[in-house]
Amino acid sequence: MTDHAALYAERLTTPEAAAALIPSGARIAMALGVGQPPALLKALADRAEAGRVGDIDLYYLLSTAIAGETVLRYELTDRIRPHSLFHGAIERRLEARGAQDGRRAVWFVPTGFQQAPSVLTRSVGVDTLLATVSPMDADGNFSFGTNTDYALAVSRTARRVILEVNPNMPRVFGDCTVHVSRVAAVVENAVPLLEAARAPQQPQDRVIGGIIADLIEDGSTLQMGIGGLPDAVCAALHDHRDLGVHTEMLTPGLVELMRAGVVTNARKTLHPGKSVFTFSMGDRSTYDFLHETPVMEARPVDYVNDPAVIARNARMVSVNATLQVDLFGACCSEYLNGRQYTAAGGQLDFVRGASASEGGKSIIACHSTAARGSASRIVARLDGPATTPRNDVHYVVTEHGAVDLRGLTDDRRARALIGLAAPEFREGLEREARAMGLI
Numbered sequence: 001m002t003d004h005a006a007l008y009a010e011r012l013t014t015p016e017a018a019a020a021l022i023p024s025g026a027r028i029a030m031a032l033g034v035g036q037p038p039a040l041l042k043a044l045a046d047r048a049e050a051g052r053v054g055d056i057d058l059y060y061l062l063s064t065a066i067a068g069e070t071v072l073r074y075e076l077t078d079r080i081r082p083h084s085l086f087h088g089a090i091e092r093r094l095e096a097r098g099a100q101d102g103r104r105a106v107w108f109v110p111t112g113f114q115q116a117p118s119v120l121t122r123s124v125g126v127d128t129l130l131a132t133v134s135p136m137d138a139d140g141n142f143s144f145g146t147n148t149d150y151a152l153a154v155s156r157t158a159r160r161v162i163l164e165v166n167p168n169m170p171r172v173f174g175d176c177t178v179h180v181s182r183v184a185a186v187v188e189n190a191v192p193l194l195e196a197a198r199a200p201q202q203p204q205d206r207v208i209g210g211i212i213a214d215l216i217e218d219g220s221t222l223q224m225g226i227g228g229l230p231d232a233v234c235a236a237l238h239d240h241r242d243l244g245v246h247t248e249m250l251t252p253g254l255v256e257l258m259r260a261g262v263v264t265n266a267r268k269t270l271h272p273g274k275s276v277f278t279f280s281m282g283d284r285s286t287y288d289f290l291h292e293t294p295v296m297e298a299r300p301v302d303y304v305n306d307p308a309v310i311a312r313n314a315r316m317v318s319v320n321a322t323l324q325v326d327l328f329g330a331c332c333s334e335y336l337n338g339r340q341y342t343a344a345g346g347q348l349d350f351v352r353g354a355s356a357s358e359g360g361k362s363i364i365a366c367h368s369t370a371a372r373g374s375a376s377r378i379v380a381r382l383d384g385p386a387t388t389p390r391n392d393v394h395y396v397v398t399e400h401g402a403v404d405l406r407g408l409t410d411d412r413r414a415r416a417l418i419g420l421a422a423p424e425f426r427e428g429l430e431r432e433a434r435a436m437g438l439i
Helices: 003-011 015-019 038-049 090-102 111-124 151-155 203-215 228-235 253-261 286-292 347-356 408-418 424-434
Strands: 025-030 056-060 080-084 128-133 141-143 159-165 177-179 184-190 221-224 244-250 275-278 296-298 316-319 324-326 359-365 393-400 401-406
Touching: 003 184, 015 184, 025 408, 038 080, 038 128, 038 159, 056 111, 080 090, 090 177, 090 221, 111 151, 128 151, 177 316, 203 359, 203 393, 203 401, 221 228, 221 253, 228 253, 228 316, 244 253, 253 286, 275 286, 408 424
Parallel strands: 025 056, 025 128, 056 080, 128 159, 159 184, 221 244, 221 316, 244 275, 275 296, 316 359, 359 393
Antiparallel strands: 141 177, 393 401
16 A cells, blocks of 8 residues: 555545534635535534534535525524625525524625635635545546546645545546645545536527627637636637636536637637636536546636736636626626626636736626616616726626727726617616716
């Protein structure tokens, strides 16, 4: 038996015994998305339910049903306090339930995605990491597979690194591994990885996708956000050539472009020949594509989302969605109906990185209306925080066209953005713009 195998055997245990290593008062980082470990989270939730552990602060981005059915159950939030850096449906339900009962059930931590490793390791000082990894290789390393993001940084500082080994987790190349010598406990759990259903595409998505595709030149390097709209952009890019990928999230749409030979990374100026990402959510074929594929590299989010690193990609194009754009050009992409809806994520990271890239373009897109056409997404003033400030916004796209805001005076900006609104809202927006002294 090799030294690595001996260490593995010493640390191999049951989920219940691994969860028992976590004391009351622990500050835990739970892996993002697909990396959330079902057996470990169930064991921890069972201990909390039985009253054997409590006073735990749980930090994470992008929870899934794996967490929602275990550690993020409402009845456990007095013992396991959720600290979300990116809200989703689970957090919105917890907030609503807590409001009914007159108490807080989830805490939101405003954080850009690039900052997450620093926030967790330095500001918060998490002491425990729970994550799913691929099986150990011959050198004693586990790959974080779909989820390098902040897990890598936490694995290097946390007092307790507890891993769930799943043979279905792809082994990915890049800077994305943790050595068995850093690990306090290992459990094995061969279950299918969580698969994310694709968001349905609306007719507006296909129109917007075509407009954005026309803005993207051959040889550009791409970052795509999440949802039906970025998927529509990918679908419209199949006649392009020699595209590259440097993205926080690797989506099935991007993988399809790689399989089709549209993405070659041949003209990238940073990591040529490689598609770089920090996390992935998709279907089984996406995860199969990642497994031991030499052209794929996973790297931590404080590298992938660093605007200075992003800008080293010539012709960098970032494509992200938003919820509102005001007449000054600022975008709110995280707040809806008076409450936190998602989070800033990496939008501003890539807006700034793409803008600083030689020949780069930052594109923010949205449907012109919401609520089945009853509300305009082009508004006089934002309803929430500015996720991307007006000084950073470059291109804005709706199904009514695209505008480049760079160099435009405030009155020309307002008029250009009104032109992107649905026709039935333009007259009202003009009145508001005049009342504000913008035009």
